[in-house]
Amino acid sequence: MSLLAPPLSLYIHMPWCVKKCPYCDFNSHGLRSEPPPYADYIDHLLADLDADRVDFAQALVGRPIVSIFFGGGTPSLFAPELIERLLDGVRERLPFVDDAEVTLETNPGTVEHGNFDGYLAAGINRMSFGVQSFDDDKLKRLGRIHSSNEAEAAVKSAQDAGYRNINLDLMYALPQQTLQGALADVDHAALLQPTHISHYQLTLEPNTAFAANPPPLPDDDHAWAMQEACEQRLADAGYGQYEISAYAQPGRRCTHNLNYWHFGDYLGIGAGAHGKLSDAGNGQIHRRWKTRHPRAYMEAAGAVSRIGGDSTVEASERPFEYMLNALRLIDGVPMREFAERTGLPLERIGPALATACARGWLIENGEQLQTTALGQRFLNDVIASFLD
Known part of the structure; x- marks a missing residue:
């Protein structure tokens, strides 16, 4: 059987955040006394993309971008004009499908409400809010810098600015959370009428502050009860589950994540970003990841040293890697x-x-x-x- 080229996405990693959360194992770096070199980082992202385009020229021929995802860190620390400059640069280098989905992750505590107009004008057509909970006590336990009221105000402000495609991230099985508390979070989220809700269990990841000093979490049986009850509550509110942790209103499933779950391809640019690319010409599936630390990544200036590693997905690994993604899909x-x-x-x-x-x-x-x-x-x- 010949390998066919699947849809192609682009992941862009923005590595800085105001403060590292104790549960987070992502490649994120809290702000220090001096502000990060945001504008310079945009230049390095484009240089990274240029170099990848040369390295993977054959595999990229005739393949437009179907989705872009700005992840982090906290991408909303970057001003709209910087995001616009980056997206303009990407468009100059790669073709887009007409309805390409472009998502920006944001922390409700880092976005000035007037910025949503700017992000929309820059080309961001989907906003993803890291709310996690609407319980202020739980937010403090999670190390979040926003309150429930600030989260609600930020979502409404984005809607007022014209956003019609919004995701809210929610966690359950939080420290000392009850079933009633988990359901209250889901109910609060649904009242805001986002088009998409990501609802996932808090887990203790290695090399995090929570792993070193575990908080009191609900046991597995209680966590499962929360998941089942919240699934039903979301269904009653009109959100169909299409993946283990993803729920959407009709026609609003996330294109970018669906491409991951269908073992699609994606370029990854930015500090610590991962990519996967299928080359139908030689039947190979290639993975590449970038140097993790922002300073080392930027010092590479698009050179080979920006690459943290390369590997080929061998035939013996492909069944597991495919199923790792595809079996999460409910349908x-x-x-x-x-x-x-x-x-x-x-x-x-x-x-x-x-x-x-x-x-x-x-x-x-x-x-x-x-x-x-x-x-x-x-x-x-x-x-x-x-x-x-």
Whole structure:
């Protein structure tokens, strides 16, 4: 089976934030006494993109960008005019589809309300707010710099500025959170009528402050009860679940994340950014990640030293990597997509597929592969069954 080139996205990493949250394991760096070199960083992002375009020229031919995601850190620390300069530079270098989705992550405590007009004019057509909770006590425990009232005001301000595509990030199973508290967060979010809600469990990640000094979290049974109850409450409010932690109003699923979950391709620029690119010409799938520290990344000035590492996704790794993403989707994926995105025949995963179906984890009808409710609960075990 030949490898087919999937849709192509662009991830842009903005590494600075006001303060590092104790649960965060992302490549983010809190502000110090001197402000970061925001304008210079834009130049380095474009130099990084130029170098990647040279390195992957063959694999990029004829492939427009379907989505862009500004992640961090806190991208909203960058002024709208800097975001506009960057997006203009990207458009000069890469083709876009007409309805390309362009998302900016923002912390409600870092955006001046007047800036939303500027971001919209710059080309940002989807805003993602890291709210996490509407309980001020829980926000303090999470180390967030905003209050519930500030989060609500920021969302309403973005809507007033003309944003019609807004995501809210919410966490559940927070320190000493009750089921009623988790449901109250979901209800508060739904009242604001965002088009999309990301609802995910707080987990203790290695090398974080919470991992070193764990807070009192609900146990697994209570966390599962929160997940099930919140899923139903979101459904009642008109948000359809389409991925383990993603809920959307009709027609508002996130293009960028869907491309990840369908094992699509993405260029990654910025300090610590990761990318994945399929080269249909030689049947290879390539991964590249950039140097993590912003200073080292900028000192590289688009040179080879900006690259933190390169690797090829070998045939033996592709089933696991594909399933790691695709099995998160509630509606499943077309069976033909496995061969198209991995370049491997479906027979390659026949035994593992049969075992997972026999255990009640998956449903396979010849056209669609779908995780059952039981499989969703034990998703890590399901995915692990596709390891080589």
